Amino acid sequence: MTLVVDQVSVAAGHRSNHRPPQLKGLPVVGLLPELRRDPLRFFTRVARDHGGAVELHFGLDRVTMLNDPVMIRHVLQDNRLNYEKSKFYDMMRSVLGEGIFLAEGEDWLGQRKTASRSFQGCQLRRMTDAMQDAVDDMLQRWQAPAAQQGTLDMVPEMMRVTLDILMRTLFSVRLEGEHEAVFPAMTRVLRDAERRIWSPFATPRWLPTANNRGVKEALATLDSFVYGLIDQRRAEGSRHSGEAGEGAGGDLLDLLMANQDGRSDKRLRDQILSMILAGHETTANALAWCWYMLSLHPESLRRVRTECRSVLGGRRPDFADLAKLTYTRSVFDEVLRLYPPLWTFSRTAVAKDRIGDLEIAAGTNVMLNMFAVHRRPELWDNPEGFDPGRFDPETGDPRRRFAYFPFSDGPRTCLGERFAVLESLIAISAVVQRFDLQLVPGQEVKPEPMITLRPSGLLMRPVPVTEG
Ligand code: HEM
Known part of the structure; x- marks a missing residue:
């Protein structure tokens, strides 16, 4: 696997400030009709065609989509106190309070x-x-x-x-x-x-x-x-x-x-x-x-089953066994790349900010879209293909942080990541046997x-x- 993080981020080295390119769509509704037709295809195409950062107009809302791992790291980690959960989360307030x-x-x-x-x-x-x-x-x-x-x-x-x-x-x-x-x-x-x-x-x-x-x-x-x-x-x-x-x-x-x-x-x-x-x-x-x-x-299934049988042999796994299920874990990681269960999320900039040469005005909604970033051809070989080998701890490419973030990252990363991996490995290993x-x-x-x-x-x- 080749991760081309550095090339994507070259723009961050320039000194001149600029706003990202804008995609406006139709008058009044902007890109909403296109978005509603097929949101996944829409965002994947935007990330592929417009690269690092692009401003999208949806009716009255503007969203800046960040697709560059360095920019994503900036929002989630380097300057994360400047980025709060966006107003879009308010739709969930009646449930999550x-x-x-x-x-x-x-x-x-x-x-x-x-x-x-x-x-x-x-x-x-x-x-x-x-x-x-x-x-x-x-x-x-x-x-x-x-x-x-x-x-x-x-x-x-x-x-x-x-x-x-x-x-x-x-x-x-x-x-x-x-x-x-x-x-x-x-x-x-x-x-x-x-x-x-x-x-x-x-x-x-x-x-x-x-x-x-x-x-x-x-x-x-x-x-x-x-x-x-x-x-x-x-x-x-x-x-x-x-x-x-x-x-x-x-x-x-x-x-x-x-x-x-x-x-x-x-x-x-x-x-x-x-x-x-x-x-x-x-x-x-x-x-x-x-x-x-x-x-x-079926070949991946066969390898998962063989690994689970050889590590567990039909008995109940203990905690230590699960770390030995390396191929099974790679399959799980690859599934999360292609189908991240939380596929997009957003933040709002509290104060104005700069990410490399990109200007972010106070109040900007920034979108981090795992589904699209996980499928960017600049970041992943054969992005649409199912290839657990890219997550092999021995041979896979380790430079994937912030290009791969199904659990988010930084201080506000998913609290339940290890819990989720543990229960998933337990379920997969039991079922395939x-x-x-x-x-x-x-x-x-x-x-x-x-x-x-x-x-x-x-x-x-x-x-x-x-x-x-
Ligand atoms: C494959 C399974 C899971 C995925 C892909 C996932 C993904 C995520 C993501 C992307 C976020 C960040 C959302 C944001 O900042 O807007 C998040 C947050 C969170 N997740 Fe998970 N999650 C998973 C399973 C779990 C489990 C099993 C638990 C608990 C048992 C859990 C508990 C949480 C909590 C509490 C937060 C909020 C953390 C915070 O704001 O400090 N998640 N998760």
Whole structure:
């Protein structure tokens, strides 16, 4: 793999200041019609044709898309205090409120410090068993469809297992049937937020339209789920050792409750819901894409299966085993390159700034679009091809930071990255040793760009595999 970071960034050495080139589109609506037709293709093309930085006009909004790793590093790391979450995140405020995802400044730092304690290596090590239990329950559920040559709808399947893992490890509860309400409710609010981000003419939330009523009901479902968790924990008392392992002490819910400092339950609800949303939908999409890609690339599937068998031989993995699954990990990394579950995000410049010779005015919305950057031909050989080898720790190119950032980067990088990788490796290694997931023919599987990037539909047939 060749990463041509330096050449792309040559412009940063010039002294003269300039604004990025502008793409204006049609009068009034700007590029909105093109964007709405196919957002992924649109942004990929813009990044390919216009390179490092380009200003895009969408109706009344202007967004500066940064596609150069040096510029991305500037925003996420070098001068990150100048870049706050943009106004587009406000569409998510009714769900995420004041939780970690939207918080800024001291409030964010405090929440980050508290929650980080649940994601330290020793905590993750303790969670391995609970993660494996949730995956085993899923494999058990798959026995019946496998015996009857039935099919699985992989997106809800993955949502269910990742939510189950999250609830067992961070909140010490087992889901009974609640995911069936939580999953459609999440989908509903995400779809609504996504529509509002790209549509300046969306109906106001207070109008009693069918959509607004549906979103309100979905929020009520999520609220009742989360307040139910809080009530249950209060009834049981804190210092829950939970399924995260004997002697694990408090789980994330205990930590959040202990740090409430007399603040409202609404704030606690925001923190919990932010973690649930950030933590299950993303990994579920990553895993769904993984099954899709492995079904299209049987040689990769064979190598993954061989590696998992040779490292684990059918037994439960322990924490140390997972580091040995290097090819499996490369497959996962490559899936995240092609289908980053959070495929784009944005920041707003607080004060004016300079990135090399590029002027950024105060108030500029900058967009970092992983989907497009991960496919720039200047940065990646064969950008559209599936090639896990580029992430091989021995032979792959290590100069990929900020050209590859599915978990973001810098101080505000994904808090759950190691958790996500751990649960994914556990799920992949367990599934490939037991089942072949075969794509049901005749489907057109397309990425559906909401806030997250889901496959539009993914039906697969679980076929048991025999040893050897
Ligand atoms: C493959 C799975 C995942 C991907 C691709 C992913 C990606 C990301 C990205 C790109 C961000 C930055 C968003 C922004 O700044 O606007 C983020 C933030 C975050 N993620 Fe993840 N994530 C994944 C899984 C998880 C999991 C499993 C958890 C928790 C269990 C989690 C918790 C968080 C939290 C709490 C934040 C906010 C961090 C902060 O603002 O300080 N994520 N994630």
